[in-house]
Amino acid sequence: MEAKGPNNRMRSRINVLTLAFIALGFGLVGIRLLYMQVFHRDFYVQEATSLQTRDTFITPNRGVIYDANMQVLAESAEVERITISPKAVVDQNKTASAEEQQQTLATILSQKLKIDYDEVMHKIEQTDTEYQIIAEKVDKDIAKELYAELEKAGCTGVYPEADTKRYYQHGAFLSSVLGYINSENNGAAGLEMQYNDELSGTAGRVVRLQNAKNIDMTPETEQNIPATDGNSLVLTIDSDIQNYLEKHLETALADNPDARDGVSGIVMNVKTGEVLGMANLPDFDPNDSYRLMNERYINELRENVAKILEEKGISETIPDKWYQEGGLSNLPKSMQENEDLVKKLGNARANILYKTWNNPVVSSNYEPGSTFKLLTVASAYELGVAHAEDTYTCGGSLQVENWPIKCHNTSGHGTQTLTETLMNSCNVAMMQIAAKTGLERFYQFTKAFGMVEKTGIDLPGESKGQFADPDSDNWNEVSLATASFGQRFTVTPLQELNMVCAIVDDGKLKKPYVVKEILNRDGSVKSTKQTEVVRQVISEDTSAYMRQAMEAVVSDGTGKNAYVSGYRIGGKTATSELLPEKDAEGKTIDTEDRYTASFIGVAPMDDPQIAVLVAINDLPESAPHGGGAIAAPVVARIMEDVLPYIGVTPVYSDEENDRRELTVPGVIGSTEAQAAEKLRAAGLEYRVVGDGATVTDQVPSSGMRIPASGKVILYMGESRTEEQVEVPDLTGLTPEECRYRLEEYGLYLKQKGVASAQVTGNTTATRQSPAQGTKVSVGSVVTVEFSDMTGVSDR
Structure with a gap:
C-alpha cells in the first residue's frame, strides 16, 4: 500500500x-x-573600533640643553621601540611548529637586543594579548640588523614603534646639574626635572586599522598626528669653566681619600648671580643613571650589604654585576625567592644611587664654619658697632654665661684690629663682635643675607638654612656666640656663596640661576632670565671695607694658600665641626671628630668678577682637614685657570717680580755683549758656556717663556747636546731648594702658590708638573706648587 x-x-x-x-x-x-x-550604536561602534584600531603614541624629542656658548650638553635622537603581537607570531602556513616559530623569534630577539631569553619567551607565549613591549630605546643601526635577521628567518609578529633616546654628550660631566630622565621620558633629577614641562613636548599618535590577522587595512585608514618636540634650554654654565672646576675637584678628591662625602664646588658670577660651574664628586653618568661606576660608592654599598647579610646569617657572595647594575636576575637564585632580603638589598642600593644623583651644594646642609665670620663682621661694621681701627683681645677662650668657648688658637691671638680678626679667623673676637651686634640684629642680618630662606635657584630639591628660632629659648647668648663663627646651625653651600657675593658686590643680594634662556622648538627665544636683586643688605662703604679685609686674609692670613700671582684674590677659610653621626638606636657611630674643610675665594678684589666655593666633606680628625690647608689651594688652581679665561689680565706688583714670565729673545749669532744687551732689555739674566766669539746656541730657545728668575744659557763656540734629563723629585723642598735643584739639571722653576713675601721655612713643594722621572729636554720649565701650613688654622 x-x-x-x-x-x-x-x-x-x-x-x-x-x-x-x-x-x-x-x-x-x-x-x-x-x-x-x-x-546602542555608539557602544558597538566603539567596541568594533577598539578591536580593529591600533593606536601607537609617538614620543617627542626632548628639547636640547646647551651651555652658555651653545655647546650641546644633552639632546634626544630617534630610536625604536621593539614590540610584538603574540597572536601574530605563529603563521599556520609554515611547516615549522608553533613552538619552533616562537623559539626562533625568542632566540633572535634575545641575542640581538641582549636581553634574557626566558623573559622574551614569556612575552611571546602571551597569545591572549596583542601587544607586548620587548625593548625600548633601541638604536636604529641595531634595529636595522634585527629586522634583516628576522626577515631572513621568516619571523612574523614584530612591529617597530618610533621612540626617542636621551644622549648626554660628555657622560658624567655636569651630571648633578643636568640630572637624567626615567623610562617614561620624564625628568627625574636636575634640570631635566625642573624644566620637564618645557623640555618634554607633546606626544603624537599613529592610528591604523587592522584585521583579525593583525594585517593593516588600506593605508587611507591611517591617521598620523605628529609629535611636537620640546623647547630647549641655554644655561649660564660655561663648559670650559665647568671643566676647570671638575678637573681640580677630581685632584682634590684623589688627594683627600678620607672625605666620606666627597668634594663639592661652585663658580658664580659675582655681579649677576649666574652659576658658571657646579659640581659634586663622586658623580654619575646620566646615560646609564642606575649603574654605579665609582669604586667609593660601590665599596660603601658592599659594606652596607655585608651588614644585611650578616644580620640574615647568609654567607653566600653577591656577584660584582649586581653592585654595578642591580637587578633581581643578578642576585644568586637562592636569594631571589627571599622577598624580605631582596627588598632590603634593593633599598641599600637605592640609597647609594640617591647619593650619586643628589646635588649637595643645593640640597644638603652643612655647618659653614669660619666663612660665616664674613657676615658677622659685615653686619657689625654696617651697624657702626665695629670699626676698622677697633681692637679685640683674644686670650684663647671666652666665657659666655656659664660656657667657656675656645678659640682654635688656645694660646690666644692677643690684641688684633678688626681686619686682623678675619686674617687670624679668631673665634673669640667674633663672639665679642656679635655680642655688640646683639641677638635681634644679628638674626635680622642673617635673614637679610638669605640664610634662613631658599635662594630660589632654578634647580630642584633646594634646602634652606636651619637657624635658631629668634622667638625661642634656643636663641640666646651662647647660641649667638657659636653662630658668630658659623657653628651649631646649617646652611647650604649655595646660600653661603651667595651671601659672600652680596658682601663683595656693594651689598646686593641676588637670586642665583642656571638657565639663561628658553628657546622655542624653532630656535627663537621664548624667555630670557635677567639678574634679580633680592635686596640691598649692606652699604657700598661696608662692602668696600670687606673686600679689603678679605684680600688681607689671602695676602697675610689663613688663606695664603689661595694666592695666585698677578691676581688680587680675597677669601675666607673654614674648618667646621660635624655633629657625630648616630645609628638608628641613637648611638654614636664615629670614633673620632669629623670636619668639613672649605674655602670661598673672590677675584679680582678691586672689581670682583667671580666667586668660587670648594668644600671637602666629612673628614676625620686624623686626616688633613683644615680649610686653609687643603681647600684654599684647590680654589687657587681654579682661579688660575678661570681668571685668564674670562679676560682678567694679571698685574704684577714689585713684590711679585719673581713670578713674572718673560719671553726669551733670540740671540744666536750675537756677540756676548750684544746678547747681554738684548737679554737685559727683556729682563733676563744669563750665564755662558764656552769661550767662542759668538753665541752658537741658547737655552731656552727664542720665543719660549720662562720665569723672570730664570737664567738663559748662552753657548759660545759650543753646541749643546740634545740629551734629555729626568725631572727630579721636588716634594718637600723649599722654593729656593727647588730652584737650585732644577738648575743642576738645566731646568727652570715656575713657582705657584704662597706669595713670596709669605714664604717661610715651612713653605714646601706639594705637587709638580712634569712628574718625577719624566724625561724632558734641557731648558724645560717645571711647574711646582707650594703650600704652607704655618698660620692657616681656622677653627
Whole structure:
C-alpha cells in the first residue's frame, strides 16, 4: 500500500508556518539590529573600533640643553621601540611548529637586543594579548640588523614603534646639574626635572586599522598626528669653566681619600648671580643613571650589604654585576625567592644611587664654619658697632654665661684690629663682635643675607638654612656666640656663596640661576632670565671695607694658600665641626671628630668678577682637614685657570717680580755683549758656556717663556747636546731648594702658590708638573706648587 504524502491543506500549513518562522527570525534580527545600530550604536561602534584600531603614541624629542656658548650638553635622537603581537607570531602556513616559530623569534630577539631569553619567551607565549613591549630605546643601526635577521628567518609578529633616546654628550660631566630622565621620558633629577614641562613636548599618535590577522587595512585608514618636540634650554654654565672646576675637584678628591662625602664646588658670577660651574664628586653618568661606576660608592654599598647579610646569617657572595647594575636576575637564585632580603638589598642600593644623583651644594646642609665670620663682621661694621681701627683681645677662650668657648688658637691671638680678626679667623673676637651686634640684629642680618630662606635657584630639591628660632629659648647668648663663627646651625653651600657675593658686590643680594634662556622648538627665544636683586643688605662703604679685609686674609692670613700671582684674590677659610653621626638606636657611630674643610675665594678684589666655593666633606680628625690647608689651594688652581679665561689680565706688583714670565729673545749669532744687551732689555739674566766669539746656541730657545728668575744659557763656540734629563723629585723642598735643584739639571722653576713675601721655612713643594722621572729636554720649565701650613688654622 502506498504511503500518502501531505495533501494541499497540509502543504499550505507548512508553508504558512515556515513563512511565520522566517518572519519571526527576521523580525528578531531586525529588532536586534535596531537595538545595536540605533539604540546602542555608539557602544558597538566603539567596541568594533577598539578591536580593529591600533593606536601607537609617538614620543617627542626632548628639547636640547646647551651651555652658555651653545655647546650641546644633552639632546634626544630617534630610536625604536621593539614590540610584538603574540597572536601574530605563529603563521599556520609554515611547516615549522608553533613552538619552533616562537623559539626562533625568542632566540633572535634575545641575542640581538641582549636581553634574557626566558623573559622574551614569556612575552611571546602571551597569545591572549596583542601587544607586548620587548625593548625600548633601541638604536636604529641595531634595529636595522634585527629586522634583516628576522626577515631572513621568516619571523612574523614584530612591529617597530618610533621612540626617542636621551644622549648626554660628555657622560658624567655636569651630571648633578643636568640630572637624567626615567623610562617614561620624564625628568627625574636636575634640570631635566625642573624644566620637564618645557623640555618634554607633546606626544603624537599613529592610528591604523587592522584585521583579525593583525594585517593593516588600506593605508587611507591611517591617521598620523605628529609629535611636537620640546623647547630647549641655554644655561649660564660655561663648559670650559665647568671643566676647570671638575678637573681640580677630581685632584682634590684623589688627594683627600678620607672625605666620606666627597668634594663639592661652585663658580658664580659675582655681579649677576649666574652659576658658571657646579659640581659634586663622586658623580654619575646620566646615560646609564642606575649603574654605579665609582669604586667609593660601590665599596660603601658592599659594606652596607655585608651588614644585611650578616644580620640574615647568609654567607653566600653577591656577584660584582649586581653592585654595578642591580637587578633581581643578578642576585644568586637562592636569594631571589627571599622577598624580605631582596627588598632590603634593593633599598641599600637605592640609597647609594640617591647619593650619586643628589646635588649637595643645593640640597644638603652643612655647618659653614669660619666663612660665616664674613657676615658677622659685615653686619657689625654696617651697624657702626665695629670699626676698622677697633681692637679685640683674644686670650684663647671666652666665657659666655656659664660656657667657656675656645678659640682654635688656645694660646690666644692677643690684641688684633678688626681686619686682623678675619686674617687670624679668631673665634673669640667674633663672639665679642656679635655680642655688640646683639641677638635681634644679628638674626635680622642673617635673614637679610638669605640664610634662613631658599635662594630660589632654578634647580630642584633646594634646602634652606636651619637657624635658631629668634622667638625661642634656643636663641640666646651662647647660641649667638657659636653662630658668630658659623657653628651649631646649617646652611647650604649655595646660600653661603651667595651671601659672600652680596658682601663683595656693594651689598646686593641676588637670586642665583642656571638657565639663561628658553628657546622655542624653532630656535627663537621664548624667555630670557635677567639678574634679580633680592635686596640691598649692606652699604657700598661696608662692602668696600670687606673686600679689603678679605684680600688681607689671602695676602697675610689663613688663606695664603689661595694666592695666585698677578691676581688680587680675597677669601675666607673654614674648618667646621660635624655633629657625630648616630645609628638608628641613637648611638654614636664615629670614633673620632669629623670636619668639613672649605674655602670661598673672590677675584679680582678691586672689581670682583667671580666667586668660587670648594668644600671637602666629612673628614676625620686624623686626616688633613683644615680649610686653609687643603681647600684654599684647590680654589687657587681654579682661579688660575678661570681668571685668564674670562679676560682678567694679571698685574704684577714689585713684590711679585719673581713670578713674572718673560719671553726669551733670540740671540744666536750675537756677540756676548750684544746678547747681554738684548737679554737685559727683556729682563733676563744669563750665564755662558764656552769661550767662542759668538753665541752658537741658547737655552731656552727664542720665543719660549720662562720665569723672570730664570737664567738663559748662552753657548759660545759650543753646541749643546740634545740629551734629555729626568725631572727630579721636588716634594718637600723649599722654593729656593727647588730652584737650585732644577738648575743642576738645566731646568727652570715656575713657582705657584704662597706669595713670596709669605714664604717661610715651612713653605714646601706639594705637587709638580712634569712628574718625577719624566724625561724632558734641557731648558724645560717645571711647574711646582707650594703650600704652607704655618698660620692657616681656622677653627
